[in-house]
Amino acid sequence: MGVLNILKFAMKCIKLKILLHVSTAYVCGEGKGLVLEKEFYPGETLKETSSKLDFEVEKKLVAEKLQKLRVQGVSEEDIATNMRDLGIERAKVFGWPNTYVFTKAMGEMCVGQYRDNLATAIIRPTMITGTYNEPFPGWIEGLRTIDSVVVGHGKGKITCFLANPSCIMDIIPADMVINAMTVAMVAHANLTSSINNIFHVGFSLRNPITFSMVHQFSYQHFTKNPLIKHGKPIKISKCTILANMPTFRIYVLIRFLLPLKILQVLSIAFPWYFRDLFVNSKRKFNLVMRLVELYRPYVLFKGIFDDINSERLREKVRKSCNMEVDLFNFDPKCIDWEDYLINSHFPGVKKFVIK
Template sequence: MIGELDADAVAGYFRGKSILITGSTGFLGKVLVEKILRVQPDVKKLFLLIRAAGVESAKHRVETEVTGREIFQVLKEKHGDRFDDFIQEKVCPLAGDIVYKNLGLDHAKLTELSKGIDIIVNGAATTNFYERYDVAFDTNVMGAKHICEFAKRCNKLKMLLHVSTAYVAGEQEGILPEKPFLLGETLREGVHLDIESELNLIQETRREVEANCYSERVEKRTMKELGLKRTIDSFIIGYAKQALSIFLVDLDLIMDVVPGDMVVNAMMVAMAVHSEDQAQSIYHVTSSLRNPAPYAVLVDSGGRYFLHNPPCSKKNGEPVRLSRMRFFRTLPRFRAYMAVKFRLPLEILRLLNIALFGAFSRRYGELSRKYRYVMHVAELYAPYALFKGCFDDTNTERLRAALKANKEQNKSRGYDFGFDPKSVDWDNYFYSVHIPGVVKYLCD
């Protein structure tokens, strides 16, 4: 089938299918929902599992966080006054949550759903920059387990697709192959992963917090110290808001980024190719091997973007000229610089504040918060910004090759499923697409 695959075959695969999608309110989820509805209006039904108190609340979240977003503008123009009717016919919000057994659905709904689902796309995950470990575990581990348990109940199921960040690879170096992990395997040799032990650790930590009557704030901090999440967008936001003037990153290292629409295209092609396969297939939808983008490209394009589009001051609305950032290639150098340049003066200010009976309390508090913020972000980013791995995409290249033969024919259909990172000019992408998007939607 791969050798004959074209855009029509991919779009046609979703005709008449009932699809359960988790994580639809997230970035990739919205793109996937829109793409399916746009290229295959004859899809039978999209069931969107939404974290909500009830059905009405779930509908409201879908309307405001999914179908009401700008990405659905093309569909709105296509259907005109019938857009709402079309969405109501094709999209069914379900109030539930993957953190719960049976997805938080009652027995009747679960049974009904399991009889009709053809495809499950599990894209739900916590992507908070600094997440509580128990929350991350419930969603990213137990959530995946609950999805698999539900999948076993679906008699008509043809495909279960799970989406995960490639950076679950940890701090490995070299070329990382597209291979599955067996249950219990870990990234460290000689170490066995026991999910039940991790669950017990969380429960014991919760009991300890409760026994010591810690405040909610302490409980959150305790759980957050067990798990971290990283993203380049926080770096862009920090710079735009003038909260970051220095940062830890080796500008010569390669970051692995792929536009969201390409990821969704690869997801849809993979589903069409592997429908009803019994084997597990792993795809790295990545760019580090085919079209590597060093951090220097992001820094250069970001510098030019904010030079040409300076943020405005909240005080007077005047454009603010941002200073150039200083970068450090290693964590020890960064810590040493921060200690001499900021920590030592802060300590002097603290002692002076004590001697003058709190005369500089506000200033000291403000500078201390900024110092802690920079150190905190740097520590979180270290494994990410200094990552030296490169993701193999041999399997993914086979999918791309199947579509290349029909490239012109695909375009003539009015939709495209391309996901070749070599087609991306990273400097132009960051300057014209990614950074403006971060500023518009995240930098509020």
């Protein structure tokens, strides 16, 4: 694993003061209630299984599967699909919803098991968004976290979505994550202990924002500042938000699948008139379903991230001079979500990401 290689390299650096490992707050899986900043012990799983989680075993399974596919002469595209399916399958065996958080959890276990006397800190950011201040408000590279849904809404491609409207969307600007990382490194350099220093960097506890609020602000922004297509502004409407999977499936069947079947038949009978309509409708449907599957663990999430360790870091900054407070700010209470999303983040996504 990459983490193990980094650890081996770090231990050879005799003047190294601290190793900072960036994970994610969602290593907790589909948790509920207050999620603590606690360490994963080697072999820990999120549900009862017949065996403990061993990342060496998982690494071997991946290597064997990959070799088997290549011996069979499978195309690179099919190899990617098969390996992705294997990752999701293994993640769910141990209680994680997807490969991303599964591998992040194994990375943390690797740090805990092999760090020896090396000073370490683990940063667990939530959903990272565009910058709050540095290098300037709204800067971002690529679509991040909620932005695929926001952009799909702004382009008029997403008219319904699976989400709990009251679900807390724990988002945090990228520069605040960097500030937290910097302070954590300074505060814990050369300090070794029997446990890792773990920090949730998110706002769900002290300044929460719900999915319905994000949707409302997105609607406000793209109504007043619409995206342009073929020289004309794209008109959008509010999404239909469905709070559970059974209801969502019934809605999709009635709203999308049945009309798609009819369009498919018509496109065969009258291709010159219905084919483009069918193709565009199918593309929109596939986009919605792909995003629903990707975001389901987060838009139905029922947990709130405790951040007592991060609050202690903020307290250290507050006790320093005023200039440092401004330079290394990651205080959740300073953000006005409506102002930040409408005037910084959404414009940043349009300027730096949407082509």
